[in-house]
Amino acid sequence: MKTKAPNHIRTRPSKPKAILVGVSMPGISSPPAEISLEELGSLATTARYEPVATFTQRLTGINSKTFVGSGKVEEIKLAVEHHNPEAVIFDEELSPRQNRELENIFKCRVMDRSWIILEIFSDHARTREAKTQVELARMKYALPRLTRMWGHLSRQRGGIGMKDVGETQIQLDRRMIRSQINKLEKKLVQIDKEKKTQRKNRAETYKVALVGYTNAGKSSLMNCLTGADTLVEDKLFATLDATVRKIKKNFPYPVLLSDTVGLINKLPHDLVASFKSTLDEVRDANLLIHVVDLSHPEYTEQMRTANDLLQQMGADDIDIVIAFNKIDALPDMEILDRALHAFPSSVGISCQTGQGVESLRQKIIYHYEKKLVPYRLELDHSQAILVQEIRKFALVLKEDYNPDGIVLNLRLSLGAKAKLEFILKRSLKTAAG
Ligand SMILES: Nc1nc2c(ncn2[C@@H]2O[C@H](COP(=O)(O)OP(=O)(O)OP(=O)(O)O)[C@@H](O)[C@H]2O)c(=O)[nH]1
Ligand SMILES: [Mg+2]
Known part of the structure; x- marks a missing residue:
C-alpha cells in the first residue's frame, strides 16, 4: 500500500549542485589551496549552490586552454558525468578562452571565484548605488x-x-x-x-571607517558603538553599502562612523573599480578601525589580504586601530595575548559581550584628540551667542569672561578651525551690517 506524504510536509527545492576546483602553485599560493578552497565552498553556499565534490591540483604552470592539466580535466569530467552539476567553479580567475574550452569539455557552466563573488554581491545589493556598481562589474x-x-x-x-x-x-x-x-x-x-x-558636507567632521575581512563583525561593532541596527548576519558580504552614523553612546565628540563592504582574498578587479565611490568612504576617513575575527584560524592571512587591499585603495597612510573581535569565542586567551603583543595599536573586543568596547572607544578618543590643535580666541561680549555654536565642534578647555570680553582656550581639528574662521567672519559682517 502506498502512503501519501502529509500535506504539511513540503520537500524543499534542491539547490543547484556545484563541483569546486582549486590549485596550489608552489611558492606563490597564499593562502594554501585547501584553505582558499574551503572559503570558495562558503562563497558557493552563500550563492546558494551545493558543493558536491572538490578537486585540487598542484600546478607548476597554468594550461592556457584548460587552466588545469589534461589528467585533472578528465577526472573532473568523470565527476561532472556522475553528479550532473549546474556548474564547475574554479577558485582562480579563468581567462575567457579557458572558460569556453572547459564549458565545451564539461558541457555545463564553468565559472570562477570572481563570478561567484559577483553573484553574491548582486543578490545582496539593496541601494541604487550598490545595484549599479555590481551590475556594471557583472557586465x-x-x-x-x-x-x-x-x-x-x-x-x-x-x-x-x-x-x-x-x-x-x-x-x-x-x-x-x-x-x-x-x-x-x-x-x-x-x-x-x-x-x-x-562627503563635502561632512568634511569638517572627524570620520572613522570600519574595515576588514568579510564576516569579521564590522556591522556588529557599528551597532555596538552607535546603537544602530545595521544588518548583522553570519554570511559573507552581508553589507554592501556604506552606512554612516554618529557615535553617540558615551562619546564626547562629534564623530561619524561608517560601516563598509567586507574584503576577501582575490576580490574581482572589476568589483573594486566599480565600488570606487563606496570605497572613497574609506579613503576619506581620519581613522580606520580594522576589525579582525580573532577566532578565525586564518586571521593573520585575512589581515594580510585586507592590508593589501587597503594599500591598493590608497588608504594605507590613514591612522589605524586593530580591533581583534570575537574574543568570547577564543578557545584559549593566549591567542589574544600573542595578537596584542604582535600589533601594538590593537585592542581585544567582543561585540557579543561588550568586553573591550570601552577600551576601543578610548582609543578613538585618543586619536581624535591627537589631531586637535590649540587655539586662543578673544570675543566681544556682543558675540557671546557664538560660544554655544563653537562648543558643537570644538573642545572648550577654558572660558574667561573679563570686562573687555570673552577669552576661550580651545582645541579643535583643522576642519573645525576653518569653520570657526567662517563663523567669526559672518559674525563681524552681521555686526557691521
Ligand atoms: N561569537 C561572536 N560572534 C560575533 C561577534 N561579533 C560578530 N559576531 C558574529 O559574526 C557574524 C558576522 O557579523 P557581521 O557584523 O555581520 O560581520 P561583517 O564584518 O559586517 O560582515 P560583512 O558585512 O558580511 O562583511 C554574525 O553572525 C555575528 O553575530 C563577537 O564578538 N562574538
Ligand atoms: Mg556587515
Missing part, C-alpha cells in the same frame, strides 16, 4: 565571456537576460551589454557626484 566581466552556456544566466536569479543563444544572438547580446555598460557608467558618475557632495 564588464561577462562581456568577453559570452558563450552559449551563459544562456543559463537567464534561468538564474537576475541574470543578464540572455536566452540559450546562437552566435548571431551572442553578437546582439554583446552590443546590448556594451550599451548597458555605457549607461551604467554614466549613472555611476552621477551617483559619485551626489556622494561627493555628501
Whole structure:
C-alpha cells in the first residue's frame, strides 16, 4: 500500500549542485589551496549552490586552454558525468578562452571565484548605488565571456537576460551589454557626484571607517558603538553599502562612523573599480578601525589580504586601530595575548559581550584628540551667542569672561578651525551690517 506524504510536509527545492576546483602553485599560493578552497565552498553556499565534490591540483604552470592539466580535466569530467552539476567553479580567475574550452569539455557552466563573488554581491545589493556598481562589474566581466552556456544566466536569479543563444544572438547580446555598460557608467558618475557632495558636507567632521575581512563583525561593532541596527548576519558580504552614523553612546565628540563592504582574498578587479565611490568612504576617513575575527584560524592571512587591499585603495597612510573581535569565542586567551603583543595599536573586543568596547572607544578618543590643535580666541561680549555654536565642534578647555570680553582656550581639528574662521567672519559682517 502506498502512503501519501502529509500535506504539511513540503520537500524543499534542491539547490543547484556545484563541483569546486582549486590549485596550489608552489611558492606563490597564499593562502594554501585547501584553505582558499574551503572559503570558495562558503562563497558557493552563500550563492546558494551545493558543493558536491572538490578537486585540487598542484600546478607548476597554468594550461592556457584548460587552466588545469589534461589528467585533472578528465577526472573532473568523470565527476561532472556522475553528479550532473549546474556548474564547475574554479577558485582562480579563468581567462575567457579557458572558460569556453572547459564549458565545451564539461558541457555545463564553468565559472570562477570572481563570478561567484559577483553573484553574491548582486543578490545582496539593496541601494541604487550598490545595484549599479555590481551590475556594471557583472557586465564588464561577462562581456568577453559570452558563450552559449551563459544562456543559463537567464534561468538564474537576475541574470543578464540572455536566452540559450546562437552566435548571431551572442553578437546582439554583446552590443546590448556594451550599451548597458555605457549607461551604467554614466549613472555611476552621477551617483559619485551626489556622494561627493555628501562627503563635502561632512568634511569638517572627524570620520572613522570600519574595515576588514568579510564576516569579521564590522556591522556588529557599528551597532555596538552607535546603537544602530545595521544588518548583522553570519554570511559573507552581508553589507554592501556604506552606512554612516554618529557615535553617540558615551562619546564626547562629534564623530561619524561608517560601516563598509567586507574584503576577501582575490576580490574581482572589476568589483573594486566599480565600488570606487563606496570605497572613497574609506579613503576619506581620519581613522580606520580594522576589525579582525580573532577566532578565525586564518586571521593573520585575512589581515594580510585586507592590508593589501587597503594599500591598493590608497588608504594605507590613514591612522589605524586593530580591533581583534570575537574574543568570547577564543578557545584559549593566549591567542589574544600573542595578537596584542604582535600589533601594538590593537585592542581585544567582543561585540557579543561588550568586553573591550570601552577600551576601543578610548582609543578613538585618543586619536581624535591627537589631531586637535590649540587655539586662543578673544570675543566681544556682543558675540557671546557664538560660544554655544563653537562648543558643537570644538573642545572648550577654558572660558574667561573679563570686562573687555570673552577669552576661550580651545582645541579643535583643522576642519573645525576653518569653520570657526567662517563663523567669526559672518559674525563681524552681521555686526557691521
Ligand atoms: N561569537 C561572536 N560572534 C560575533 C561577534 N561579533 C560578530 N559576531 C558574529 O559574526 C557574524 C558576522 O557579523 P557581521 O557584523 O555581520 O560581520 P561583517 O564584518 O559586517 O560582515 P560583512 O558585512 O558580511 O562583511 C554574525 O553572525 C555575528 O553575530 C563577537 O564578538 N562574538
Ligand atoms: Mg556587515
